[in-house]
Amino acid sequence: MNAPVIDDQVGGHRPVILGAGVMGAGIATLALGHGLPVLLIDVEEAALDRARERIEQQLRMAEMMGALPADVTPGRLSVSTSIPAAGGGTAVIEAITESAELKAKALAEVSALVNDDTVLITNTSSIPIDELAAAIPLRAQLVGTHFMNPSYLIRTVEVIRGAWTGDGAMESVHTLLAALRRTPVVVADAPGFVTSRILHPMINTAARVVQDGTANVEAVDALMQGCLGHPTGPLRTADLIGLDNLVDSLKVLYDRTGDESCRPCDLLLELVRKGDHGRKSGRGFYEYEGDLS
């Protein structure tokens, strides 16, 4: 694959996204839909091919939901299998597998390529930012985000400031999120931060309720929606997150907190073993057609 050319900057932003999975593609959709040029990098050519299709579909979804500014021409998507191509971005958003080891390795590699003022953003649902910062020389440039899925529809973004995160990095991430019309909520660093620390054990418990035979999947979600006002039930939310990602995050939380409610239950582990990873695989707690997220 040839080295990609990044378009002229739009509003100064030329984000590079590492990882063409669900979150990488979703964030790319968000940026493209707001007119930013995006360079999407993944080591697997096939993952980039799938991401292109996914992004095309997601741009349609975003349009249907009125989630994109009407007067903006979508940015141009470039793809690459070469991590060194990340050196040209104004921000590098790492959105690879939820593994502290893999993320630290990728960030260390990117850290050696970027300018001193390039913000490094790690998108994670649970891994403490300081653990990742410890692995790279540019610790002040690293900030955490936890975009929800689908990131092109959900307006609020959890932003995590690590102990080493500098003011410049915080300013950069705020500017980027403003260009994407997202609302940041800044929190301190901890395993799972705020949203996953609360949500993930709850989903795990919902799965355990099904496992124990207390109620079926539909009943659990119907009760949480109808009685408690959740817009999406916990198990449908789990499918949206991706059950493999959810299990990875729960393990991160359990290993770091010892909280038994974070130990992935057998039903979740079994679904992941079978490859039923949720919406993205076409089946999880529910079945899907026309994968989107």
Place this chain on the structure above:
Amino acid sequence: MTSISNESVPKENLDSAVQAEMLGFLLTRTKTSWEPDTDLFASGGLSSLFAMQLVVHLEKTFDLSIRGSDLRLENFRTVNAMVGLVGRLRGSAGVGTGD
């Protein structure tokens, strides 16, 4: 799934076919029976993400391309709204009329 691409189908038959197809699709996907005029996305209904599954299914089944101004949630809010959309699109040579 049956692909219906014969554009000479009388409108009444097409309407009935679209309604039956989409009610069946919804029953299969949501394990819930829906009325043709029920708002699928009202409180306690389906996630709006499901709308794209409806778009994809309509496009595949009725050989359509739904684009531009036709691609808005209101067109997928009820089964009858989808019946109307397919009728309009099929009435214009089976392609999207959106801009």
